[in-house]
Amino acid sequence: MLAQLLNEIRTIGTARTDLLARRMGTSEELVKVMLDDLKRRGLLTEVNTGCGDSCQGCQLANSCLPKRKGSRIWQLTSKHR
Amino acid sequence: MTFHTPTQQKIEIRMTDSATRTIALAGQPNMGKSTLFNLLTGLNQHVGNWPGKTVEQRQGSFQFAGHAYQLVDLPGTYSLTANSPEEVIAREYILREKPDLVVAVVSAANLERSLYLVSELICLPVPMVVALNMIDVAEQEGVQVDAAVLQAALGVPVVPMVATKANGVKDLLNEVELVFQGKRILMPRLPEVHDEHRLVIDQVSDLIRPSVPAIYPVEWAATKLLEGDVEMTAQMKSLLLPARWTDVHAILMQHEDAMLSIASGRYAWVERVIRAAVRRPRLGQVSLTDRLDRWATHPVIGLLILAGILGLVFWLTFTMGSPLQEWLDTAVVAPVAGLASGWLSAAPAWLHGLVVDGIIGGVGSVLTFLPVMVIFFASFGLLEDVGYMARAAYVMDNFMHLMGLHGKSFLPLFLGFGCNVPAITGTRVIDAPAARLLTILVAPLVPCAARLGVLAFLAPAFFGRAAALVSWGLILLSLVVLVLSGIVLNRLLFKGERTAFVMEMPLYHLPNPRTIGLLVWQRAVSFIKKAGTVILVMSAAIWALSYFPGGNLETSFLAKLGSLLAPVGGWMGMDWRLTVALLTSFLAKENSVATLGVMFGSGESSGLAQTLAATYSPAAGLAFLVVSLLFIPCAATVAVIRQETGSWRWTLFNIAFMLVLSVGAGVAVYQLAVAVGG
Structure with missing residues (x-):
């Protein structure tokens, strides 16, 4: 299933967890667990969607708009190749 | 409800000579393991460090039904692969110290996350009981877990409980007692391994068998090698003769895909268990999100x-x-x-x-x-x-x-x-x-x-x-x-x-x-x-x-x-x-x-x-x-x-x-x- 998930991500480009679950015939919760597993294996990395270190000192750092509460984003690392 | 997996083994209960029975508590972080530990041991606990590690070790004791129990709280881990010191400690303790029983604490609200570790624990030669914790949270979130079906799917006893409210703890101890009395037959249903990799595991097992330390099951050690486990790889490299290690290493290199394949087998096992035992009706917020997203995320x-x-x-x-x-x-x-x-x-x-x-x-x-x-x-x-x-x-x-x-x-x-x-x-x-x-x-x-x-x-x-x-x-x-x-x-x-990229869409909800x-x-x-x-x-x-x-x-x-x-x-x-x-x-x-x-x-x-x-x-x-x-x-x-x-x-x-x-x-x-x- 992990290999299938990795292939789906490669194929789709920009995927959503709910759509991945539908394509794989499994639950979105299990897809998220597997994404975290792939992250621990270094095949994915989680993108910081809020302000990072580079925003230190910025007055808007605490209120930067796209913090996307409850929403995470993963991206493939070069290791998957 | 049927659940089929061809791989089964019967776990025999080891009758301990000691008057004290040892139970290890295993589970992922935030599953309520420590709450259960505190509940059972109260003030009778000792906190120190695991030998040679900076990871906290908690042990305690309690009495139940006339028996003395020693409880060991293993560090919270996601798996038993040596990715972190906690994972090494947890598996080494189970394999070396051989507790009389393992209680795997899982969250009913998040079984998908909890069961991967169970899929690894269930392969070890130790009796196991599953504490199905947080059933109240699961109910609040609309997740229905059928404990009886889960038990049938896993092949080990499952006890629903709410550790924070001390609900179900006595049932858990009764179940443990029944296991020790031999009144529960443990027939764990194991994850499957792809046929191709099954043969490779056998091949590697044959090569390493004479040198694998007695505490490790040979097949388990071979599986860990195929998974690229750092600790096991280092051990076997030092224990095997150089020529033998070269042979093993060549096989491992040929089957690099086995790492994901073995984990995939475990996830397929988790999925089958979930499909059998968990119902998650798409009501309210989830259903609304689905309907709105049909339009909101449409490309045009x-x-x-x-x-x-x-x-x-x-x-x-x-x-x-x-x-x-x-x-x-x-x-x-x-x-x-x-x-x-x-x-x-x-x-x-x-x-x-x-x-x-x-x-x-x-x-x-x-x-x-x-x-x-x-x-x-x-x-x-x-x-x-x-x-x-x-x-x-x-x-x-x-x-x-x-x-x-x-x-x-x-x-x-x-x-x-x-x-x-x-x-x-x-x-x-x-x-x-x-x-x-x-x-x-x-x-x-x-x-x-x-x-x-x-x-x-x-x-x-x-x-x-x-x-x-x-x-x-x-x-x-x-x-x-x-x-x-x-x-x-x-x-x-x-x-x-x-x-x-992969994006997770949050549920729509009322603004704060x-x-x-x-x-x-x-x-x-x-x-x-x-x-x-x-x-x-x-x-x-x-x-x-x-x-x-x-x-x-x-x-x-x-x-x-x-x-x-x-x-x-x-x-x-x-x-x-x-x-x-x-x-x-x-x-x-x-x-x-x-x-x-x-x-x-x-x-x-x-x-x-x-x-x-x-x-x-x-x-x-x-x-x-x-x-x-x-x-x-x-x-x-x-x-x-x-x-x-x-x-x-x-x-x-x-x-x-x-x-x-x-x-x-x-x-x-x-x-x-x-x-x-x-």
């Missing part, structure tokens, strides 16, 4: 919805904000200027000019668009809080792919709506240098909050009731220019490489007024601070340039500078004042309004907006707004472009690119507007 309809929402935000901003802005301009700034003028009537002319025209005219004008900013940010805060912004990012990403832009670019570009500075530093998420450079170059084309503020201030002055529509069109124009620039630069700089209020407050404070610092200094400087040397604006240094730029401004229907206002926006985008405020005065009879509307044609106003949106980035953005590209050449290229683009667009828009009848 989603974009139309996004455009519609942007339009609505601008309509709201102007409908509610502009009257407030006008009121502040005429009822607060103008009287304050009048009052100050009266107080300073006896003061030197330069001081009068500095305070009334420079500070009040400049800073006052900028401060009047605070209500517009507040409404604008409240609207975006609301969209963020209900969960829409993630959808906006998703549809924009699809759109950017269609247009040939790099997939990763959407994240930093999206940050640009707040401020271009984090947008450019945010490009660090992009690995490919060319793609990163492209994103940096187009990021300043995202209309930042300051530019949106200027737009929100000036659009009603020039276009009255049509301001929302014009602003909406200008924002779309900026985005179209961004995409077209992306396409052109993309073709020049890199060949359309695409990096894969406190969260939105906090966001608006922080942004408003930030805006006021900026008005009191950068814009104050710039206003004073602009006033000085507009006053000296002769005390007359038309013969001032500023006018001389403006006259140099006037020919270019003329192509766009702008006089030297508008051209200079654009130029001063380099330090901070709001400065263009401050500069106009200084040059036109704070207006004793009418506000700046009305004065501008009376002075310039809508065509000139439109050209000014277009150029403002696309003009060279502010000084902070330029500095960060230099920092992130590490190149003055690209920094200057970006400035030149934006200058040509903005002036070109300004000329085109002005000439078109005049031709149409503006």
Whole structure:
């Protein structure tokens, strides 16, 4: 299933967890667990969607708009190749 | 309900000679393991460190049904592969110390996450009971777990419980007692391994069998080697003869895919267990999210919805904000200027000019668009809080792919709506240098909050009731220019490489007024601070340039500078004042309004907006707004472009690119507007 998930991500480009679950015939919760597993294996990395270190000192750092509460984003690392 | 797996083994209960039975508590972090430990052991616990590690070790004791129990709280782990010291400790304890029984604590609310560890524990030769914790949380979240089916699916006892309320703990201990009495037959159902890798495991097992330490089951050790387990690999490398290790290593190298395949077998096992035992009716929030997302994330309809929402935000901003802005301009700034003028009537002319025209005219004008900013940010805060912004990012990403832009670019570009500075530093998420450079170059084309503020201030002055529509069109124009620039630069700089992303969409939910209020407050404070610092200094400087040397604006240094730029401004229907206002926006985008405020005065009879509307044609106003949106980035953005590209050449290229683009667009828009009848 992990290999299938990795292939789906490669194929789709920009995927959503709910759509991945539908394509794989499994639950979105299990897809998220597997994404975290792939992250621990270094095949994915989680993108910081809020302000990072580079925003230190910025007055808007605490209120930067796209913090996307409850929403995470993963991206493939070069290791998957 | 049927559950089939061909691989089964019967676990025999080892009758312990010791009077004390040892139980190990295993589980992932945050599954309620420590709560259960505290509940069972109370004060009879000892806290120390695991031998040779800095990881905390907790052991305790308790009595039940006339038996003494020793309870060992293993560190929370996600798996039994040696990825962390905790994982090594947990598996080494189970294999070396051989507890009489393992209690695996899992969360009923999140079984998918909990069961992977169980899929590994179940393969070890130790009896196991599953504590199905947090059933109350699962029920609250609408997750129905059938413990009896789960038990049948796992082949080991499952006891539902709520550790925080001490519910089900006695049932758990009774079940443990039954296991020790041999009244429970443990027939664990194990994850399957792909046939191809089954053969490889057998092959590796045969090679390592003579050298595997007695504590490890041979097949388990072979599986860990195929999974690339660092600890096991190091051990076997040191234990096997070099020639034998070379053979093993060659097999492992041939089957690198086994690592994912073995884990996949475990996930397939988890999925089968979940499918059998868990019901998750898609009700309420989840169902609503599904239905809304059919439209909100649709590649075409989603974009139309996004455009519609942007339009609505601008309509709201102007409908509610502009009257407030006008009121502040005429009822607060103008009287304050009048009052100050009266107080300073006896003061030197330069001081009068500095305070009334420079500070009040400049800073006052900028401060009047605070209500517009507040409404604008409240609207975006609301969209963020209900969960829409993630959808906006998703549809924009699809759109950017269609247009040939790099997939990763959407994240930093999206940050640009707040401020271009984090947008450019945010490009660090992009690995490919060319793609990163492209994103940096187009990021300043995202209309930042300051530019949106200027737009929100000036659009009603020039276009009255049509301001929302014009602003909406200008924002779309900026985005179209961004995409077209992306396409052109993309073709020049890199060949359309695409990096894969996965996004999790949050559930839609009712907005929290406190969260939105906090966001608006922080942004408003930030805006006021900026008005009191950068814009104050710039206003004073602009006033000085507009006053000296002769005390007359038309013969001032500023006018001389403006006259140099006037020919270019003329192509766009702008006089030297508008051209200079654009130029001063380099330090901070709001400065263009401050500069106009200084040059036109704070207006004793009418506000700046009305004065501008009376002075310039809508065509000139439109050209000014277009150029403002696309003009060279502010000084902070330029500095960060230099920092992130590490190149003055690209920094200057970006400035030149934006200058040509903005002036070109300004000329085109002005000439078109005049031709149409503006």
